[in-house]
Amino acid sequence: MDSLTGSPKIHGQSSLLKKLVVPGLLTGTALVFNNSSFEMELQPKVNRNLSTNIDDYIRFAPLAGMYIADGLGIKAENHWFDQTKNAAFSLLLTQLITTSLKVNIDKERPNGANNEAFPSGHTSLAFASATILYEEFKNTEPLLAYSGYAFALTTAYLRMAKNKHWFSDVILGSAVGMAVTKLVYHFDYLFTWNPFKNSEKLVIAPNFDYTGAGLYLAIRF
Template sequence: MKTKHLIFILIWSLSTFSLSGQGSMEMETDTLEKRDLSGNQPSLAKKMIFPMALTGTALLINNSTYEKELQPRINKNLSTNIDDYTRFAPIAGMYLADGLGVQAENHWFDQTKNAAFSLLFTQLITTGLKVNIDKERPNGANNEALPSGHTSLAFASATVFYEEFKNTEPLLAYSGYTFALATAYLRMAKNKHWFSDVILGSAVGMAITKLVYHLDHLFAWNPFLKSERFVFTPSFGSGRSGFYLAIRF
């Protein structure tokens, strides 16, 4: 199991890091929603430093004595399902901020597109790793512990939120990670995951989302960009939540 574990993680890490050879890319701009602060993006290598550090940390502590001694201290045998919602809270917060008029990097359609790609690819890669790594959960439920799916989606969501508001509202941008960290903690407190599981999950979610935003100019199509007739806002009330698309006449 350990050999297969290392092979799959290293392949993922190297395939992601190899894209750094692209260097800096020219940012595409529009006059409606997107701000062009410097004209260039940081290289992908710089964007991947933290995810790669997290990946290395996960590999280092996976199945270690430290990890096995830590889990009983964190495990609270919680039965809450709030982590099913906190993993997507930053995405909901992004649309709420849009509805309140907070300036974001992208138009709502581009936000939705980037979020969809980030969450989809994060889910696919996380599921593939789970199946092939074959690590047992601390509660013994199955052998799909590494990486944590809830955590990977939570950090993907938080990174989408961060990318949208990092240049306009930096403090707000970082707030999404509080939900991601809470999700990671809850997965361990519920005895669903080990420490390395949530660390690798966070690395996957962040890396995939940063890659999506780095390459978003490749799928820049937006049919609503020049139209002010369409309004997309979140809707909350009566114990229900969702979104609605309105058309101004």
């Protein structure tokens, strides 16, 4: 059920294909440029040998923005529990797929640290987070909805500027994060259980950082 219109959501095949157009184009781009002379020549130009760890945090900034917006009473597409449920599915599946690709593709990082370059895990989670924010506020607060992608793009840039990833790594990472989240939201009607549907003032949100994950409680006024 669409929380904004009160009408059932449409989950057609054509609708799903439209949602996957951008991730599909990004995947194709990543495959074209993977191990190409273009990305080999680009990397030294982008590399700044940065030592900052800010990319460990800003990849989850869109999620923080979503819960802050909830706390301020800004209208979202879903109840906070459904938001958290979709976010958990999206981030978990994104991490699993990204890790599996890293291990099986076995591409060396530009800094030579290991062979887990392709795709970028930080970037995939950043774009998953940004797409969650987009899906929740695209119909009510478009500026807020798109703002998460600024953090995702910054994360992607920092991964290259820190010499951790090649161009194609971050492009494929963005595709994975977006595709997984689009799929989770497309099929969210299959997981409608919500024990907090009538508890509008209580918000339980996940908290992520480079050390792990947890939960925090908030009261919405």
